[in-house]
Every structure is written in C-alpha cells, then in structure tokens.
Amino acid sequence: MEIRADAGWRERALAVMPVGSSTNSKAPALLPEEPEVIVRGLGARVWDDRGREFIDYRCALGPITLGHADPRVDAAIRDQLRDGILFGHPHPLETTTAELFCSLVPGAEAARFLKTGGEALAAVIRIARAHTGRDRVVQIGYNGWLNSLAAGARVLPGATSASVPGVPAGLAALHHAVGWGDDEALDALFRAHGSEIALILVAADYPSVPSSAGFYRRLRERADAHGALLAYDEMVTGFRVALGGMSEASGVVPDLAVFGKGVANGMPLAVYCGRRDVLGVLDRGEVVVTSTYGGETLSLAAATTTMTIMRDERIPERLHERGAQLQNGLNDAFADAGAPFRLEGHPTCPQFVGEQEPIDGFLRAAFSHGLSLYRVVYVNAAHTAEDVAETIRRARSALAEVGR
Structure with missing residues (x-):
C-alpha cells in the first residue's frame, strides 16, 4: 500500500482503517475546519496537530468529566503503575472500587467491571434472559453498536436503520425498538408478547431528560406488571446528570444498569450492576461473563479517584x-x-435540535473560531465561567460568519 508523503492524517487513516477511526463519531466530517486529529488536552482545552487550540465541549464524547489530564487522576494512575497493571488474581482495587460505586448508585447491590459499554450491555441482556427464562428484549434509545439488534433501532446516537445487516433474522426478531415516550407502542408490545419479554433496556433521550421521570415510572410499572426486568443504559447520564444517573435523577430504580463514561475521567472502564438476586445467575454459573481486562488496575485507580472527587466536590452540581x-x-x-436550531435537554448533556444542515454549518464555523462542539454538548469540571463567556462570544462570531 502506497500513501503519498504529504498525505494528511485523515487520508492516512482511511487507507488502513475502515471509517478512518475506531470510533465512528470521532471521524471528522467537517474538514478542513474540523481537526483531523487531537494530540493533547489540558483542563477544558485541546490542541490539534497544527497547534490550533480549542475550547473542548466534545470531552471525548462524554468521558472527560473532571477535565483533561486532571492531576489527581493522573497521580493515581502513576502510583498504581509502579505496582503493576494486571495480575492473575484479583487486585484489592476490584473490591474497593465496587464498594465505592455501590455506595453511590441507587439500586447497585453488586457490581462488576468490563471495558466498554457495548459488552456491558450485552452482559445485562444475557443476565436478564437467564434470570427470567425469557427471550425478548425491548430497546429504547441508543444502546451501543453491540446491542443495536432490532430493526428500526438506533445504530448510532443520531441514526436508525430499518434492517440490521450482520444480525441473523431470528435474533433480530427477538429485539424490539421503541421510540422514547411511545407508550402506545409499548402497550401493544406487552399485549402481544408480555409473557416473553425479559428486559426493557432504556437509554435516556437527551433532550427529554428534564421531563423523563414520568416515562421511567411507567416503564417500571409495565416491567413489574409483566414480570420483566428494567435496565438503564447510563453510559452518558451516569455521574453526569447525577452521581447515580437517571435512577437518582428520576427516583425510579431499575433492576440492572450499565455505567461507564463518567466513572474514570477517560480511562476505559464499564460497570454493570444491579440487584444481587438478578446477578446471582453469575454466582451460580448459569451465565458466564468474564474478561481478562475487567480488573485492570490503572482504570480502577482512576475510577476510585474520579468517583471520590465527584462525590466530595459535588461535581454533578457544578456541571x-x-x-x-x-x-x-x-x-x-x-x-x-x-x-x-437550539440546545435542548439537561444542561450537562444538551443536544442540538433543529435543521441538520444549518447545525453543520454552525459547527464548521465554530471550529474556525476555536470551539470543538458535538451534537451533544458536554461540559467538564475544568470549564470556568470565563471559558463559557468566551465560548458564547466566539459562537456569536461563528454565527455572524455563517450569516454572511
């Protein structure tokens, strides 16, 4: 394979990597204004390979909650690195991190660790099926690529697909995609398949988060009435909307939940948790969910420090x-x-709502004015009031440029 000597990062990446990134949503679509790559981050700012500085509201698509290169988290990683990364037996951090997590999250009677949200959600689905002896799963919202199994489900946060290539039809038929707040569709599903539904798996609709408690309550009532389980996908909302995610924010506690992005300030860690009796299928060996890297210590050290800071300094309130x-x-x-267009939803993760072409035009101009934005806008604890005021001034300049 021959690549031009003067090729940019995007061209080089596409030559050796499908999509040009291992994360679809990170692949730049608004070049040349958008960065091809980011090489450094500090606090609320990031820099690309050309030395351009941006006030960052992508925050790695959500995981950066305290700020890039937070010195306390970095120190915890360095301290643990001296003792080792991974061992052939559990490290004490596995237990102490789980203890801390369970003390912060309503309904988390027990917890285990994996690396990504997709695999943790797959674990939750398997656990729910084993516990209930049922096969059907209701999916609401984007539950990660691994669990976009139903026709019409979210295949990316902003996209749906009428079919699911690569998924056997028999498996796809057991997964049912339902839109946020669609009580009529849910009632029809439960009338048709109520005794076969193992799980309602719901990820929050970001623009609807402030008014979501009623819908979560209705999901809880349906699950209880039909003997199904309720699980929350808290990958974005956990440790951001509230420490305990939507279970804390809504007051409605699920049977199972998956957390990740807010837990370790960028280190790779996912948590699946819930009722101890439901997770008991793991103790009994009825279901096997296991990963060599689940107890990797650098991420656990980062998570312990991150969660402690978020609890003690009331970081969700600051966000x-x-x-x-x-x-x-x-x-x-x-x-x-x-x-x-406008931003709608919870202030810690509002989403652009409106006409897509003008939104893209603004985002492109925003990059030119040193603002790194995304369709969901994430703040972190390192953003100051002055950063935000400067952001608004730059945004007004970008809007004026688009208008011209």
Whole structure:
C-alpha cells in the first residue's frame, strides 16, 4: 500500500482503517475546519496537530468529566503503575472500587467491571434472559453498536436503520425498538408478547431528560406488571446528570444498569450492576461473563479517584451550573441570529435540535473560531465561567460568519 508523503492524517487513516477511526463519531466530517486529529488536552482545552487550540465541549464524547489530564487522576494512575497493571488474581482495587460505586448508585447491590459499554450491555441482556427464562428484549434509545439488534433501532446516537445487516433474522426478531415516550407502542408490545419479554433496556433521550421521570415510572410499572426486568443504559447520564444517573435523577430504580463514561475521567472502564438476586445467575454459573481486562488496575485507580472527587466536590452540581450557563448563552445567541436550531435537554448533556444542515454549518464555523462542539454538548469540571463567556462570544462570531 502506497500513501503519498504529504498525505494528511485523515487520508492516512482511511487507507488502513475502515471509517478512518475506531470510533465512528470521532471521524471528522467537517474538514478542513474540523481537526483531523487531537494530540493533547489540558483542563477544558485541546490542541490539534497544527497547534490550533480549542475550547473542548466534545470531552471525548462524554468521558472527560473532571477535565483533561486532571492531576489527581493522573497521580493515581502513576502510583498504581509502579505496582503493576494486571495480575492473575484479583487486585484489592476490584473490591474497593465496587464498594465505592455501590455506595453511590441507587439500586447497585453488586457490581462488576468490563471495558466498554457495548459488552456491558450485552452482559445485562444475557443476565436478564437467564434470570427470567425469557427471550425478548425491548430497546429504547441508543444502546451501543453491540446491542443495536432490532430493526428500526438506533445504530448510532443520531441514526436508525430499518434492517440490521450482520444480525441473523431470528435474533433480530427477538429485539424490539421503541421510540422514547411511545407508550402506545409499548402497550401493544406487552399485549402481544408480555409473557416473553425479559428486559426493557432504556437509554435516556437527551433532550427529554428534564421531563423523563414520568416515562421511567411507567416503564417500571409495565416491567413489574409483566414480570420483566428494567435496565438503564447510563453510559452518558451516569455521574453526569447525577452521581447515580437517571435512577437518582428520576427516583425510579431499575433492576440492572450499565455505567461507564463518567466513572474514570477517560480511562476505559464499564460497570454493570444491579440487584444481587438478578446477578446471582453469575454466582451460580448459569451465565458466564468474564474478561481478562475487567480488573485492570490503572482504570480502577482512576475510577476510585474520579468517583471520590465527584462525590466530595459535588461535581454533578457544578456541571449543571456551568452547563446551564452555556446552554442558555448559546440559545440566546442562536435566537438573536435567527438560527433554526437550539440546545435542548439537561444542561450537562444538551443536544442540538433543529435543521441538520444549518447545525453543520454552525459547527464548521465554530471550529474556525476555536470551539470543538458535538451534537451533544458536554461540559467538564475544568470549564470556568470565563471559558463559557468566551465560548458564547466566539459562537456569536461563528454565527455572524455563517450569516454572511
């Protein structure tokens, strides 16, 4: 394979890597304004290979909650690195990190670790099927690529597919995609298959988070009435909307849940947790979920430090305050510019809602003005009030440029 000597990172990546990135949503689509690669991050800022600095609201698509290169988390990783990364027996951090996690998350009577949300969600589905003796799963929202099994389900956070190539038809038929808040479709599903449904697996609809408690309550009631389990996909909402995610924010506790992005400030770690009796299928050997890297110590050390800081310094409240400043300021700027879009949802993870082409035009211009934004806008604890004020000024300049 021959690549031009002057090829850019995007061209080089596409030559050796499908999509040009291992994470679809990170592949740049708004070049040349958007960075091809990011090489460094500190606090609320990131830099690309050309030396351009950006105020960062992508935050690695959510995992950076404290800020890039947080010195306390980095110190915990370095301290553990001196003692080792991975062993042939459990390290004490496996137990102590699980203890801390369970003390913070409502309904988490027990917890185990994996590396990614997709595999943790796959574990939850298998556990639910084994516990209930049923096969059907209801999917609401984006549950990761591994669990986009139902026709019409989210295959990416902003995209659905009428079919599921690569998934056997018999398996896809056992997964049912339902839209957020679609009580009518849920009632029809339970009338037709109520005794066969093992699990309702729900990921929050970001624009609807502030008013979601009623829907979560109705899901809990349906699951209980039909002997099904309820599971929350907290990959984004956990440790961001609240420490305990949507179970804390809504007051409705699920049977199972999956956390990840907010737990370790960027280190790779996913947690699946829930009722001890449901997870008992693992103790009894009825279901095997196991991974060599589940107890990798650097991520556990990072998670312990991250969760402790988030608890002791009330980080979700700080994210809420800073996110509200950003969301309100940007929406004022959009309204003043007559833009056909706005940010809706919880201040810690609001989403662009409106016409896609103008949104893309603004995001492209925002990159030119040193703002790294995404369709979901994430703040982290390193963003200051001054950072947000500067962001709003730059956004107004970008809107004016788009208008011209």
